[in-house]
Amino acid sequence: MWCDVAAESYDRFMGRYAGPLADRFLDLARVRPGQRVLDVGCGPGTLTTRLVDRLGAAAVAAVDPSPPFLEAVRERCPGVVAREAAAEDLPFADGSFDVALASLVVHFMADPVAGLREMGRVVGTGGLIGASVWDHASETGPLATFWSTVRELDPGATTEAGLAGVAEGALAELCDDAGLRVVDVDRLTVTVGYESFAQWWEPFTLGVGPAGARVQALSADHREALRGTLERRLGTGAFEVRASAWTVLARP
Known part of the structure; x- marks a missing residue:
């Protein structure tokens, strides 16, 4: 299962985007000292570490279904439940809790509505729920170039564009279905730089997420065809990727 990959593999792949997004997400949610916050689907602790920096470990809890990710969180954030x-x-x-946050995880929940409803339950009346998902349904997600190239070579390929909450307005609709009252909708954008195509491509081979699983499932010839097409599209020198995520704040 791709979510059982090593924490370091996630860091090298999506962590480059998840880190700066987490900073903007916490600013939007106005997380502040004195609050107790739950990180839902914490992964290897990208958001958790930033919560600890703002609130202290005693005010932070985290959950995830992946044992390798939880091991990383416990190592990186001593004192966090x-x-x-x-x-x-x-x-x-x-x-x-006062706040429950789900950064880049709602689209991977088995039942997003149930997950958001649970987040509302554990914060209770007056609490705040925050969720963010990459805008995979347009050309502004972090993996847009990868997936458009995959579809160019294999028109029948399944991409991340159909995941829950990734299209405009879809995350707010999930909150509505969960019985939550949406109080803010935003689109947060981050920019990540790469020194070369090789630096960008290598993390795709680590098996992280649907994109990594796609690369690992390809035959050697098809993988090389994909890599070569992407390199011609992106070039071999330095470049930047702008990535946007839909973000919603809601209350029970």
Whole structure:
């Protein structure tokens, strides 16, 4: 399962984008000292570490279904309560937190509506829920060039454009379905630089996410055809990728 990859592999692949996005996400949610915050689908701790920096470890809890990711969180964020759990079944009592955040995870939940509803339960009345997902449905997601090239070579390929919440307005609709009251919708954009095509391509071979799984499933010939087409499109020198994520704040 791709979510059981090493934390370092995630860091090299999506962590380059998830880090700067997490900073903007926390600013949008106005996370501040004195609050108790739950990081839902924490992965290897990209958002968790930033929460600890702002609030202290005692005010932060994190959940994820991946044991390797949780091991990384416990190592990187000593003192944080980190439990193995799915978003749809959070192991906390009603109203345990002031804020529950899900950064880049709603589109991978087995049941996004149930997951968001659980987030509402654990913050309770007056609490805040925040969620962000990459805009994979347009050409502004971080993997847009990769997936458009995949479809060019294989028109029948399944991409991430059909995942839950990734299209404009879709994340807010999921919150509505979960019985949450949306209070803000934004589109956060980050820019990530690469020194070369090789630096950009190598993380795709690590098996992280649907894109990494796609690359690993290809035959050697098809993988080289994809790599070669992408290199011709992007060039061999330095370049930047601008990546946008839909972000919603809501209350129970």
